[in-house]
Amino acid sequence: MIDENFNPPPEIKGMEMDVIPPGTHVDVYKAYDIMNQVQKEADILIPLHEPRFASIKSIG
Secondary structure, eight states: OOHHSOOOOHHHHHHTTOOOOOOOOOHHHHHHHHHHHHHOSSSSSOOOGGGGGGTTOOOO
């Protein structure tokens, strides 16, 4: 998951999508709903595959 999954660009938000579910899905609608729930409940989101985190020692 990358930051763009939780913060999509304007052209995606214009399609009324608040998040972009990554990967291959059995139920993409459920994946979308779960991502929205996580985004609402989490204090901090750290996308696992975000390139900007690759070159730093720790996330503070």
